[in-house]
Structure formats: C-alpha cells, structure tokens
Amino acid sequence: MLGRTANGTFWMARYLERAENAARLIEAGFRMALTRDATTSQEEWRSVITTVGQARGFEAAYGSDFAGERVWNFLLRDKSNPGSVLAMIEAARSNARSVRTALTREVWEAINESWMVLKDLLARPVREPLLGQVLATIRRQVTLVRGAFDGTMLRNEAYNFARLGTFIERGDSTARILDVKYYVLLPSLAWVGSSLDNVQWESVLRSVSGDRAYRWLNAGGIDPRGIAEFLVLDRRFPRSLHFCIDELRSNLFGLAHEYGHETEAHELMRGLGTRFHEATIQQVFDAGLHEFIQNFIATNQQVARAIERDYRFYA
C-alpha cells in the first residue's frame, strides 16, 4: 500500500473522530449552560474551546466573550476556524477522496453523503432551537460512516491505519477533556461535595457520552475518583484511555503481523501499554492525575509521529 494512502486513511479517520468529539463536547457544554447561570456557562464554554485547543483562534476573532451561540457556531462552522466541524468533515472527505481506491464503495458513499448533509446543514448559522438536531445529525452521520467501515472493509492494512487514526484521536480527545477538567476530579475538591461539583462531574462524563454507562456500572452513585478510573483505566468503555491503548496495540499488532516486523511505534506502544496495565487509580492520583494525563498525551503523539515515519506517510 502506498505511504500516501496509509496517510490518507489515517487522517480521514482522525478528522471524522475529531468532528464527532467536538460535537459531543458542544453537547455537554450546551447541557451545562442550560442548567447554570450566565457566568458558569461562559466558563463552561471557555473550557470547551480550550479542550479542543482553539481558545487562541476564538479570542483572536471574538475577544473573551464566550457567549454560547457564538462559541458553538465558531466550533461548528466558522470560516475563520480551520478546525471547525465542517472543516473537519471536509478534510475527512478530501482524504477519503484521495484514497478512494483503499475504501469500499459503501464507506466512500457514507463519507460523501455525510459531507453533503453537513455542508447543507451548516451553511447558515445554527440558532439555539436547532442546535440539538444539528449535533444529533453530526453524530448520526459519523456513526453511519463507522458502520459502513466496520461492515465492509477488509481487515487489512488500510483498516489498521484508519483504526489507528481513530484511536490516536480519541485517546487524545478524552485525555484533553480530563486535562482541562482534572481539577474537579481531585480529592481535595471532591470533599466539598457541593451540587456544583456533581454537575461538573456529570459534564465530564457527558462530554464523552459516558454518563449512562457510568451510572449503570455504579448503580447511580457518582464520585470523582470513580469517574477518573472509568475514563482512564476502564477497558470496557470505548472512549477510555485504556480502551484506546488496547485498540492501538491490536491494530499495530495487525500491521506487524502483515509486514513481518515491528517498528518504533510498537516499542513506544508497549511501554505505554505496560504503564496502563500495571496502574491503579490510587497510583495515578498519588503520582498526580495532571502529570499522568500530560504524559499520556505526549506519548500518544509520539506514537502517531512514529507511525507516520515508520510507514512512510510523507517521505
């Protein structure tokens, strides 16, 4: 397979995942804003923007007034924002188009259709009454692509590269959510036990669509330590860091099997995998949740760069 094709499938998957993650974050932010006062909701919107790494771009365009409608339009469709959901979907489609021969017809059609639907949907500013529907459509379209991908793609290298892209991006996203919100999960604050904290914790879970799963696993009880454990170490939850690591390892293993040898990415991944396998949430807190997350984000990025290098994405 061409290095450029591997690159295209990898980034196609990353952009799709990124678009979906942004939609989830906006949804959580919106929910929070609906139930809180203006100051808290501005704060929430600022943290959403910070999580996706676009605070600077937003402030350059609109200053520091994090009004909800402005924020979500910036994140969804603003032309001045190269990281908007619409731009991500366009980038995903453009990558898919350039690797058209590595994808099944169903996958290509699903991506192309998603692009057509969302381009249309995001052609005009999204007003509050329509936001829920817009976000649901984004999630539905990305789900459609995922379904086509899962149902029709050969389990070969193209599949592996796309899955690697998905889980590099997803791990990064979950880690960033934790990184921005880690302070609400720290024990010192947990003891305060105010209702605001409850809402904050819920919001963290919501932004990874993990609220229902968490409650189901924990019989409705909610505590910061449990949430941290769930998002970092629970291998059953498909957006947890450990789940992403398992998927990365399995797809890297697929490549090693097909190519007959391992690369630097495998080496890095083994180190990360061991660290997670042996960790307990107590150790994570003892060593510092923030440091742990930071370390994960850095290693995850190193793995992505190693994949790009080892498999000749660019040169």
Next chain:
Amino acid sequence: MSQSPACFDEMFDADGAVRPAYAGYREWLHGQDAASLRRKGVEAESFFRRTGITFNVYGEDAGEERLIPFDMIPRIITAREWRKLTKGIEQRVRALNAFLHDIYHRQEIVRAGRVPLRLIAENAAFLPQMVGLVPPGGIYTHIVGIDLVRTGPDEFMVLEDNARTPSGVSYMLENRETMMAMFPELFTKVNVRPVQDYPRRLAQSLAACAPDCAGDRPTVAVLTPGIYNSAYFEHAFLADQMGAELVEGSDLRVVDGRVAMRTTRGYQPVDVIYRRVDDEYLDPLTFNPTSALGVPGIMDIYRAGRITIANAPGTGIADDKAIYSFMPEIVEFYTGERPILQNVPTWRCSEKDSLAYVLDNLAELVVKEVHGSGGYGMLIGPTSSKKEIADFALKLRARPSNYIAQPTLSLSTVPIFAKSGLAPRHVDLRPFVLVSPQGIDITPGGLTRVALKKGSLVVNSSQGGGTKDSWVLED
C-alpha cells in the same frame, strides 16, 4: 415531434415511425408512465451525487464539483452498424500507431510528401525526446477514443481522434450501471452487449505492454494529477476497478534504475504507468521544470526500456486537429487500404486558399483551434452573432495556422426525456479502444454525449452537454 427535417433521427424515421434498432426499447417505453420515469431520473441524479461521480470545473466556480447530466433514453446501435464501425476504428487505430512510430523514426510519410514536414517540425505536440525510442511492446497509443458523428443512415464520420489521454470511460460504465439499476427488466427484453468488463480488459491490455524487466504479474499504476483534476473521479474509478494503485507524482521516484512507488514497506518498482498527466508535466528534468505532478528522471528509465508509459509521450502529434485533416492519407499510407471511416471535410487555415474560403464563409462554418479541446475557443458560425464572427475573424487572421474549419454538420439526433416528453437532441459517440501487442480491443458501445439544449451542436460536458447509455445490440 418537432424536428428539423434536415437531420437524421436515430429513433424515428421522417414519418415518425420507430426505426428497427429502437423497436424493442420503444415497446417497453410504451408500458411506462411519465411520472415514474421522471422519479427514476431524480433518483439517478442523487445516486450520482452520493457516489461522487462528478467532474471539476475550471475557470468560473473553480473547485466546484458538478454532475454530468444523464439522460435515461439509451442511444442504440445495431449489430450490423457496429461491425462496420469496429472495422473502421481498428483500421484507424492501426494507422495512428504506425504513424507515430514512423514520425519518431524514419518519417517515411514526410519523405513521401504525403504530410508536410512543417506540420511535424513546428508542432508543439512533437517531442524530440521520443525520436528513435521504441516503447515497450512497440505501442504508442494504448488507449484511444475515436469521436464519431452520424449524419445519415449509413454515414458515420470521425470528428476527432483522441490519442493522448481520452477520458469519459467511467461515464460509459456508470451509465450502464445506472440503467441496469433503474430498469433491470429492460435488459431482459432487449439484448445489449455488455461493457462492464472494460476495466479487466484495460488491466490485461496494460499488463501485456509491460517491459521485459517486469515479472509474471506486472505492477500497474494509474498516475493522476490529484483530487483537483477535472477527471479525478475517473482516475480513482479505473484504478479501483483494475485493482491497480492510484499514484500521484509525489509517490514515485527513480530507485535503482526503475520507477518505484513509496509504499508503507519502502519503494517498490512499477512496471506500467497508465498516466493521466499531460506530456509536459511528466518529467520535470525533461519537460516543464516546474512540474510537481510528474516524476524526475522517468524519461531516462523510459528510454532504457524499463517502464511502460501509456499512452506514450508525444502521441499528441497524431490527434492534433491539423494532422487530423491528413488522416485519410495517413490511413492509406500505412494500411494500403481506403479508409473505411470518413473524415469530416476540413480546411486548414494555414493554407492561403483555404483561409480565404474560411474567412468568406465564417457564418456557415465551425472553426476550431488546432490544439484546443473540450469545446473551448471554437466558433460555431450559424449560431454566432455578427460581432462574434467579426471578433473571431481577427483572431483567425492573426494566427491562421492555429485554426482549422469544418462545415456545420447536421449531426444525428436521439430523443432525450425532456419535461415535455421525448425531444430530439444532437449526439456524438466516443468508442474506447485498447491496443496491446495482443491486438486491438474495442468495447461495444462507448460514451454518447448529447447536447441538452434544443438545436445545439456542442456536446462537451464543460459546455452543458449530457451523456446517455450507449447500447450495441446483440445479433
């Protein structure tokens, strides 16, 4: 039916009776109701959008992807008509390849005084780099599109030869797919020769032209300028259907005396490149030094006989519109036979008498640029205003050798399914021809392009033309 009596309609005769070729189709059509046909038309369009069967437009609205309108009334050719066409096409394609070989070697045809040296020597499509070079398999133009027009019951004429990189074959294939999806029962009523194995035949034909250094299963790659090219969909489509790699210039490089592609396992040699990149961009070391679309050094490897480039560089010399006017002589010179397919009479404006005639009769003629394509930069006398004609005359006088002129043909019509029902529109036909040392292979059918505007003679998709599924009936 409103139809000017002058042109030949392929479906109905002058009395409005259906011609035999269309009898089976017509019978089926009678049983359909207009509303459901219209609904199918809308379905077809959304199908094309969803599958991304689009082309990119240059100039205005650059970057936008557009659909080529598809008309659901097929264009039907009888087995007898097709037999004669294939003989004529085969003869012409043999002559084109022989001509190319000759032009880049001894130039016998010039020595014999049948084609003027000036036309070769001063032609930008002539590549000195190809002189004396024998391409692997000895084939120059591997994939050819011959544009035919019809003016009467038995009169097919060649309007243009496409010996460089003819496009449109993906539309031929998708149009058939669409018709079969929309009207499956129709194909059980009428026996139509299949076209779907074109990609397999293309792959075989290309593999048969592989250089000696290739193994048993030659590696074939389609070289595309990338996703912004107007025919990108087709490049991807063909690579996909052939199971070949779709490569861009940046994926290729010369490694150990071979052209190789950068794969996830390192560089791997390529044997045959089906290139959809123009000559001048192929090799920045040999041609346009600013090209980022090509492969530095590929021409050296080509000269060493270690890569097949299809079509060969320099084939443009054979499909140039000035050379076109010599095709009857060319066919006779190399095959020793009378041409089976006629040329459209052509005035070469480079010749003084012809220029004078053309200038006197601009209002009746079609004038084209020698190197033009896609319907750009041409004058259609009968439908142009006095001012347009006067402006064009200035351009013509300034550079007469840049133009040829032809009579305005009364192209045949085939009905389209218009809002008001069946309405005749002018059509042409581009059959696709594959050439390898194993022989010449012509896919039964081709791409029918149709001018959707009433009375219009311009069928180019870039100028608002559409396409039809083209049927060749079984015997």
